[in-house]
Amino acid sequence: xxxxxxxxxxxxxxxxxxxxxxxxxxxxxxxxxxxxxxxxxxxxxxxxxxxxxxxxxxxxxxxxxxxxxxxxxxxxxxxxxxxxxxxxxxxxxxxxxxxxxxxxxxxxxxxxxxx
Amino acid sequence: xxxxxxxxxxxxxxxxxxxxxxxxxxxxxxxxxxxxxxxxxxxxxxxxxxxxxxxxxxxxxxxxxxxxxxxxxxxxxxxxxxxxxxxxxxxxxxxxxxxxxxxxxxxxxxxxx
Numbered sequence: 001x002x003x004x005x006x007x008x009x010x011x012x013x014x015x016x017x018x019x020x021x022x023x024x025x026x027x028x029x030x031x032x033x034x035x036x037x038x039x040x041x042x043x044x045x046x047x048x049x050x051x052x053x054x055x056x057x058x059x060x061x062x063x064x065x066x067x068x069x070x071x072x073x074x075x076x077x078x079x080x081x082x083x084x085x086x087x088x089x090x091x092x093x094x095x096x097x098x099x100x101x102x103x104x105x106x107x108x109x110x111x112x113x114x115x
Numbered sequence: 116x117x118x119x120x121x122x123x124x125x126x127x128x129x130x131x132x133x134x135x136x137x138x139x140x141x142x143x144x145x146x147x148x149x150x151x152x153x154x155x156x157x158x159x160x161x162x163x164x165x166x167x168x169x170x171x172x173x174x175x176x177x178x179x180x181x182x183x184x185x186x187x188x189x190x191x192x193x194x195x196x197x198x199x200x201x202x203x204x205x206x207x208x209x210x211x212x213x214x215x216x217x218x219x220x221x222x223x224x225x226x227x228x
Contacts, residue, residue: 006158034215043205043220044159093158097213104209104216108158
């Protein structure tokens with residue numbers, strides 16, 4: 001079946017640094033990518049939606065200048081957490097929708113810890 | 116707007132007992148409904164999904180769910196719990212088309228030996 005490869009699976013960084021998370025669709029064209037964040041013992045909250053070649057649409061309360069999303073190709077989307085702070089520590093997970101828009105595939109997630 | 120309510124943040128059952136995890140949804144259009152399982156420090160695994168075909172949906176690991184429009188429910192069941200079923204379970208709803216999943220708050224299932 002379709003696979004979305006997300007990495008790194010775990011990253012620890014110092015406060016103030018930037019971290020890039022990649023999601024690649026391995027055998028289909030991901031026309032739309034959804035980025036979620038999950039705090040410990042909580043549900044997944046949608047951060048933003050990006051369509052290939054377009055600017056991402058951010059959910060209310062999500063800072064677009066802090067969470068930079070690039071979706072320049074049909075197989076790759078990246079989320080960059082800029083100037084990370086400890087409160088950004090969370091589990092980030094992407095999901096990709098194919099061109100038919102009926103299927104949704106999840107990456108395996110990235111656990112970000114900011115010291 | 117769509118929403119999902121999962122009743123009970125934590126459910127505990129004995130090994131071999133029936134598992135019932137409740138999910139009610141709200142959607143202005145016929146929804147697609149999903150159940151996902153998440154093991155500690157891992158991503159999401161799709162258990163099953165309802166996409167307007169049969170109302171009783173069978174998934175992996177012996178789980179099934181029934182779509183009841185009159186009750187706006189999509190409860191997840193398994194006849195006999197196994198220790199390996201202990202995990203976090205999320206119900207989610209999505210409209211057809213290019214829309215994201217909206218997740219419930221999750222239910223943590225514990226299985227007691």
